[in-house]
Amino acid sequence: MDGKVKSMDLSRKEPVEEIISKLTAEQRRLLYLIGLYSEVEGEVGKQWLKDLSLKGILVKGVREKVFDWDYAPASIMYRNTRKVINISQEGQNDLNTLRTYGLIARLRLGTSRHFYFNAYGLTAEGVEVFSAIPQEDREPIEKLISCPKCGKLYEVIPEEDSIYLTCEKCDIQINTEVDDIEAVAYMCVPKWLRMKIETVWKPVTRRE
Numbered sequence: 001m002d003g004k005v006k007s008m009d010l011s012r013k014e015p016v017e018e019i020i021s022k023l024t025a026e027q028r029r030l031l032y033l034i035g036l037y038s039e040v041e042g043e044v045g046k047q048w049l050k051d052l053s054l055k056g057i058l059v060k061g062v063r064e065k066v067f068d069w070d071y072a073p074a075s076i077m078y079r080n081t082r083k084v085i086n087i088s089q090e091g092q093n094d095l096n097t098l099r100t101y102g103l104i105a106r107l108r109l110g111t112s113r114h115f116y117f118n119a120y121g122l123t124a125e126g127v128e129v130f131s132a133i134p135q136e137d138r139e140p141i142e143k144l145i146s147c148p149k150c151g152k153l154y155e156v157i158p159e160e161d162s163i164y165l166t167c168e169k170c171d172i173q174i175n176t177e178v179d180d181i182e183a184v185a186y187m188c189v190p191k192w193l194r195m196k197i198e199t200v201w202k203p204v205t206r207r208e
Contacts, residue, residue: 030094
């Protein structure tokens with residue numbers, strides 16, 4: 001990641017150029033990604049990206065080195081059940097930072113079976129920043145989530161086994177590999193704890 005996160009003055013509306021300069025490359029790319037999926041008929045900020053779909057894209061982005069984050073397995077709610085998948089906590093932290101800055105909004109949704117999930121979209125301020133994202137941050141995101149044949153955004157579909165980026169028109173389906181839990185080598189070293197046991201002897205009074 002490119003340096004420390006700079007503080008933003010939320011008490012006043014800062015110029016877009018200042019906001020851009022204070023965001024890290026990962027935060028700018030994350031905002032641009034959400035903005036692309038919020039676009040309806042050329043207007044940004046009119047649609048929401050579901051949290052589970054976003055998690056799949058972010059892990060794929062880490063694997064493709066679009067985002068300089070780590071990811072690790074975690075148990076989450078997945079299609080009305082619990083499932084262990086790879087998620088990026090650093091990505092979640094940057095998402096929360098964008099929300100704190102007032103650039104991203106979160107929507108809480110529920111299903112008919114009373115399972116709840118989040119979705120994310122751009123605020124009015126986020127739309128302004130979206131329009132000013134540098135080209136160097138746009139290109140990696142567009143390449144990550146756009147079909148190389150027709151150029152349209154992939155549809156993100158969580159299936160039972162994994163989350164897929166799909167283009168029905170071009171018959172393309174890409175596994176984000178959130179389900180690919182990597183084996184991590186480790187070594188276990190036994191540690192012996194030394195304990196000092198003090199015995200206190202007390203006289204036993206015999207009852208007649």
